[in-house]
Amino acid sequence: AFVVTENCIKCKFTDCVDVCPVDCFHEGPNFLVIDPDECIDCTLCEPECPANAIFSEDEVPEDQQEFIELNATLSKEWPSITEVKAALPDADEWNGKENKKQYLEK
Numbered sequence: 001a002f003v004v005t006e007n008c009i010k011c012k013f014t015d016c017v018d019v020c021p022v023d024c025f026h027e028g029p030n031f032l033v034i035d036p037d038e039c040i041d042c043t044l045c046e047p048e049c050p051a052n053a054i055f056s057e058d059e060v061p062e063d064q065q066e067f068i069e070l071n072a073t074l075s076k077e078w079p080s081i082t083e084v085k086a087a088l089p090d091a092d093e094w095n096g097k098e099n100k101k102q103y104l105e106k
């Protein structure tokens with residue numbers, strides 16, 4: 001499956017949901033996740049993310065490994081999102097900031 005990682009936090013551009021053929025994105029307050037049981041590895045979402053937050057599970061960076069489990073668990077709790085919406089306020093300023101994990105709202 002593909003995995004949404006830390007740099008989505010506080011950005012949530014949502015370009016990714018537009019291209020997913022199986023609607024497997026789920027939305028939290030300031031982060032999106034992919035349901036690994038629904039993702040068909042089509043790869044379409046990865047290049048759409050302006051924050052470069054999406055990776056194939058086997059290419060998730062070492063310091064982002066915990067997001068594999070976070071996508072699996074939070075996708076079962078959060079509602080589905082299938083349509084693009086406005087990014088979060090200050091998304092451009094937060095894009096690329098380090099240590100955003102502490103701001104993840106569940």
Ligand code: SF4
Nearest residue numbers: 020039040042043045
């Ligand atoms: Fe959806 Fe394809 Fe991305 Fe999986 S890889 S989340 S199926 S767009």
Ligand code: F3S
Nearest residue numbers: 008013014015016049
């Ligand atoms: Fe997040 Fe990138 Fe999608 S910032 S909402 S994974 S386009």
